[in-house]
Amino acid sequence: MQATSTVTTRPAAANGHPKGLYVLFMTEMWERFSFYGMRALLSLYMGKALLFDKALTSRFYGNYTSLVYLTPLLGGYLADRYLGNRRSILIGGLLMALGQFCLFGSASLYVPGQPAAGAAQTWLFFLGLGLLIFGNGSFKPNISSMVGTLYPAGDKRIDTAYTIFYMGINIGAFLAPLVCGYLGDTDNPADFRWGFLAAGLGMLLGITTFELFKHRYVVDAAGAPLGARPERQVAAAPVVPLTPDAPVRSETLAAPAPATGITAGxxxxxxxxxxxxxxxxxxxxxxxxxxxxVFSAMLVVPLVVLADASLTPREKEKIYVIFILSFFVIFFWGAYEQAGASLTFFADEQTDRQLGSYTMPASYFQSAPALFVITLAPLFAVLWTALGRRGLEPSSPLKMAFGLLLLGLGYLIIAFGVHGVAPTTKVSMFWLVAMYLFHVFGELCLSPIGLALVNKLSPARFASLLMAVWFLATAAGNKLAGVLSGLYPERGKPAPYFLGFEISSLYAFFLIFVALSVAASLLLFLIQRRLTRMMNEPAAA
Known part of the structure; x- marks a missing residue:
């Protein structure tokens, strides 16, 4: 049955961005405030309130952060086939807010000196993590894919739009450890609850922003609503206004949900x-x-996408590029996401955090990368634009290769800072901050570029699912981060081994990430020209 609807909107400025971008910006900012506020406290809460050791903390950290990026596969599929982006974002946001409030309840049951194993505190903790995992799966791929749909196909503003959107992510990520860390990361483990409560309230603010403004501003170039349920997706037919100041009106007819070409066999x-x-x-x-x-999904899910018989050879070639680059993304996030695990241990135990008479909470250091992104993202956007005007802008794969190299250089800096330092000696915070600066250089060459690339290369009917596949690579990287964080040398315990090498010091531990990042970078440098040709982008000079 066909349905008719009328949408009223105001066109965006000719040379600016649609106002819907800023609605998505604010929604994602508060969601990231919620996520990073909780993450800043997660490892500390497990160690100081639940009394887990570092190996167990790293394992649960890796499991949680990887599953957070695995469930977008399910969320992307349900959105593409049944729910639509809008409804998925609402469901995901509400689940995540409830998850944060479960963590608040868990921390409220803390009893000093008593392990929480088997108690209500532990069950509430894991219930909260589960709700956050499934909520993020519904929320994350849908809001990210909606950014690109605000623009007509081929619009050159899309790369800049994702950079602006990425700044929203990082404003939330910057504020979260400061606010939630101030409230929760004190000398009293009972105070963790206030940090989790603040994270939950932040999530409610994000979803409220989206619900208030989505109908007016989250629309396509013709004024039709974006992200409706698939059976209600519409093809807009603009009606010319009678006067220049009259709003644009679009009357639309329902279209069927996209059909799959994957057989039951x-x-x-x-x-x-x-x-x-x-x-x-x-x-x-x-x-x-x-x-x-996580790892089996990373290997098999790409085959599910490629098994769709409706894909053309040209579409498959572009999808191959997404999958190949996703492989390299695993190594990037495996090293980068030490921030919430091993680097939090390092900040808490072996970093001199004294500023005069004030001792900075260890969680505050997780604000450093976001602060650098906010500061540097506009400069990178200007850099890419300036190079593009001169025909010198690197291709997306080449930018990502540089990103991996810069990540490795960051770990080389901190490895130098701890070389020969005794386990009981605290080092200057300069080494940690300098490392994070280089990590952000790498992040700005890789993460927003990757988001824009997936949007540009994905067939429209697979937009959310392929964005979810991209996040699946992030899931594998986060799981790898947890595995590698478990190699962190801990006093009083046998030294761990990695590929036959003994990790007896922090210097050896940080060199693991130098080796992985640089090796992945060099391999990507070797194949980037071939990937660029597959994308139909001009090769770098």
């Missing part, structure tokens, strides 16, 4: 393959079922 074969890969990886990882889920 192919799905069964892929399900059997997934089960076999999952069992093999779980056995290899010693029964780490969560890790096996």
């Amino acid at each position: 192919r799905l069964l074969a892929l399900a059997a393959l997934f089960a076999a890969v999952y069992a093999a990886i779980a056995w290899y990882m010693g029964g780490d079922w969560f890790g096996a889920l």
Whole structure:
């Protein structure tokens, strides 16, 4: 049955960005405030309130942060086929707010000196994490993919739009550790609850912003609403206004949801393959079922997308680029996401945090990368634009190769800072801050570029699902981050080993990330020209 609707909107400024971008900006800013506020406290809460050791804390941290980026596969699929972006964002936001309030309840049950194992405190903690995981899966791929749909196909403003959107992410990420850390990261573990409460309230602010302004501003170039349920997606037919000041009105007809070209036989074969890969990886990882889920999904899900018979050869070639670059993203986030785990241990235990008579909370350091992004993102946007005008702008794969190299240089800096330092000696905070600066240089060459690339290369009917695949690579990187964080040398415990090498000092630990990042960078440098040709982008000079 066909339905008719009328949408009224005001056109965006000719040379600016649609106002819907700033609605999505504010929504994502508050969601990231919620996420990073909780993350700033997560490892500290597990260690100081739940009394987990570093290895167990790292394992749970890796499981949580990887699953947060795995569930967008489900959220992206449900949005593309059934729910639409708008409804998915609302459901995800409400689930995440409830999850934060469960963490608040868990921390409110803290009893000094008593392990929480088996108690209501622990169950509320894991329930909160579960709600956050599924809520993020519904929220994250949909709001990210909506940014690109605000613009007509081929609009050159899309790269800049994602950079602006990325600044919203980082404003939230900057404020969150300061606010939630101030409230929760004190000498009293009972105060963690106030940090979790602030994170929950931030999530409610984000979803309220979206609900208040989505109908007026989150529309396409013709004024039709974006992100409706698939059966209500519309093809706008603009009606010319009678006067120059009259609003643009679009009357629209319903269109059917996109059809899938994946046969039942192919799905069964892929399900059997997934089960076999999952069992093999779980056995290899010693029964780490969560890790096996993430890594097996990373291997099999791309085959699910490529099994769709409706894909043209040209579409498949572009999707191959997304998958290849996703592989390199795993190594980037595996090193970068030490911020919430091993680097938090380092800030808490071996960084001199004294500023006169004031001792800075360890969680505050997690604001440093976001502050650098806010400061430097406009400069990078200007740089890419200036190079583009001269025909010198690097291709997206080349930018990402530089990003990995800069990440490795950051770890080389901090490795130098701790070389020969005794485990009981605290080092200047300069080394940690300098490392984060280089990490941000790398991030700005990789993360917003990758988001824009997925938007540009994805067939429209797979936009949310392929954005979810991109986040799946982030999930694998976060799980890898947890595994590698578990190698952090801890006094009083046997030194861990990595690929046959003993990790007996922080110097050796940080060199792991130098080696992984630089090796991935060099490999991407070697193949970036081929990837650029597959994308139909001009190759770098």
